[in-house]
Amino acid sequence: MPLSIVPVLLASATPVALPADAIPPLPLAGEETTLALAQQGEPLPQPPAAAAGGDAPPAEQPITGDDVIIVEGAVGPPPGDPAAQLNEAVFDVAQDLDRAVIGPVAEVYEDDLPKPLRNGLRNFLRNLLEPVNAINFMLQLKPGKAFETLGRFVINSTVGVAGLFDVASDDPFNLPWRRNGLANTLGYYGVGPGPYFYLPLIGATTLRDMFGSLVDQAVVPFIVGPPLDTPYYAVPAYTISSLQFRMEFDETLGEIRDSIDPYTALREYYLCRREREIEALHNRPPPRDCRIAALMGELDEEPVAAAPSATGAMTIPTVAPVAPAPVEPAPPVEEVPAEPAFISEPVVQPLAA
Secondary structure, eight states: OOGGGHHHHHHHOOOOOOOGGGSOOOOOTTOHHHHHHHHHTOOOOOOGGGSTTOOOOOOOOOOOGGGOOOOOOOOSSOTTOTTHHHHHHHHHHHHHHIIIIIHHHHHHHHHHSOHHHHHHHHHHHHHHTHHHHHHHHHHTTOHHHHHHHHHHHHHHHHTTTTTTSOGGGSTTTOOOOOOOOHHHHHHHTTOOOOSEEEETTTEEEEHHHHHHHHHHHHHHHHHHOTTTTSHHHHHHHHHHHHHHHHHHTHHHHHHHHHSSOHHHHHHHHHHHHHHHHHHHHTTOOOSSOOOHHHHTTTTOSSOOOOEEOTTSOEEOOOOOOOOOOOOOOOOOOOOOOSSOOOOSSOSBOTTTO
């Protein structure tokens, strides 16, 4: 057949079904040498298992549980923080606002306002909440502390010029300031904190603490009436107490910001402090160390186990083990007073962010 007509035939040919044995199978990878030897009549190589005097190759060992590394991770928000992603977003915005505006204002408040005036404003606001403290001590079946608190209120409201001077803490009265609230009372009787939130204008709180704080702050304005139930009092009082707290919270806030996970550090610090305050009402020792380094695992001798972050992602420490070194004694654990210095407002005010 002339080669010139082959393309025409191939183009016009119709498909033809061929039997399966008409086309020899192509050799697999590694079979070319065996096929060539077989065509030349030479002996074929034997597999190792069939070689004379040879031992059978070791069988594959089954994979056991000891040979498997299983990495587990939690999916979703951390326990007790169902709105972690939203909370963390609000927290980040609050931090930016604090660095730009609130922190500098609190610094001016501390540096430029005379200390006697700052203390007077603080004492005045504290004195207004003494009846709330006394009511909650009675609800907690602590009549002695309730009467001491009422005594402080009477003395400071009269001798202390409407509470501007805390004369009840000095001789000869020696009545210490103890703050209490409905959230403490609920916790005292076993009500759990509920879900954790970080809210605008409130800061770090829980469902129990937010409810208790709102009730505490409404009692005196409801009983006294004007002007304590008007914005003309509420806004300045809130601003002053927030600036005061931001000033006192500055050192701890710096430790939180320097931690490996500031949002988680703030949440754990808040929950730990509230837990300690509830335990102190029962005269029980503190359940754990509330220092930021301890909460974030920086005081442990071994790396912290992997744990989910606020967004549910795993954070696995990458610190390689090192030879043990002499460990310096840790600083003493912060002592908890016989009665908690409960802050009816959230531990982290919006100004502390």
